[in-house]
Amino acid sequence: MDGYDAVLIYDGECPYCSVAARTLEALDDVGAISWYDDTAQAFLEAQFGETPFAMFLVDSRRERVYAGRSAAEELADRAGTPGIVGSLVRQNYDRIAKVVGVASGRGRDPDDYHEIYPLGGDAAGLFDRLVAAASEPPESIA
Numbered sequence: 001m002d003g004y005d006a007v008l009i010y011d012g013e014c015p016y017c018s019v020a021a022r023t024l025e026a027l028d029d030v031g032a033i034s035w036y037d038d039t040a041q042a043f044l045e046a047q048f049g050e051t052p053f054a055m056f057l058v059d060s061r062r063e064r065v066y067a068g069r070s071a072a073e074e075l076a077d078r079a080g081t082p083g084i085v086g087s088l089v090r091q092n093y094d095r096i097a098k099v100v101g102v103a104s105g106r107g108r109d110p111d112d113y114h115e116i117y118p119l120g121g122d123a124a125g126l127f128d129r130l131v132a133a134a135s136e137p138p139e140s141i142a
Contacts, residue, residue, distance in 0.1 A: 003029070003131075004029055004030060004031040004131045004134060004135075005029040005030070005059060005060060005061045006029060006030045006031070006057055006058060006059040006060070006061070007030070007031045007032065007033055007057075007058045007127070007130040007131060007134045008030060008031070008032045008033070008055070008056070008057050008058075008071070008075070008134075009032075009033055009034075009035050009040045009043070009044070009055065009056040009057075009058065009130075010032060010033075010034065010035060010055050011034070011035055011053075011055070012033075012034020012035060012036050012037070013034075013036065030057075030075075030078065031130070031131060031134025031135065032134055033130060033133045033134045035053065037133055039126070039129045039130055039132075039133040040130070040133070042126055042129070043058070043123055043126045043127075043129070043130055044056070046120065046122040046123040046125075046126055047065055047117070047119070047120050047122075047123035048113075052067075052111040052113045053110055053111050054067055054068045054071075054110045054111050054113040054114075055067070055068060055071045055072065055110070056071055056113075057070075057071040057074050057075060058119065058123075058127065058130060059074075059119070060119065060124065060127045063118060063119040063124070064116050064117065064118065064119055065116070065117045065118075065119055065123070066116050067113035067114055067115055067116070067117065068110060068112075068113050068114035069114040070114055070115055070116050
């Protein structure tokens with residue numbers, strides 16, 4: 001699909017994260033791209049002036065970038081899970097990320113980005129590139 005309203009940037013080397021990203025196929029307006037993809041790196045640099053290692057949900061329609069706990073909660077809400085599930089995911093995000101990191105052998109913890117940020121102008125200009133990259137599923141979830 002090429003009409004995504006939002007794109008998830010996730011840890012493409014984490015098998016558990018990749019499985020979660022694959023479930024987004026049920027959400028017609030959300031694509032997914034690996035954090036390691038050059039397009040994701042360019043977007044993060046434009047948005048934050050650096051490339052923080054975290055999960056991000058970039059929503060062009062709402063002109064927002066959800067990060068870490070906020071991204072997890074927003075995805076749970078969009079997936080139609082009860083509100084309490086989104087709250088539990090948000091409250092336990094750090095613990096979940098640590099367990100997944102250990103289980104997948106990831107050698108780093110996510111950076112401390114958990115807020116909802118306004119989508120910056122330079123980063124907004126790269127959204128179509130994120131959509132194009134998300135239209136091609138990464139090998140890890142293909």
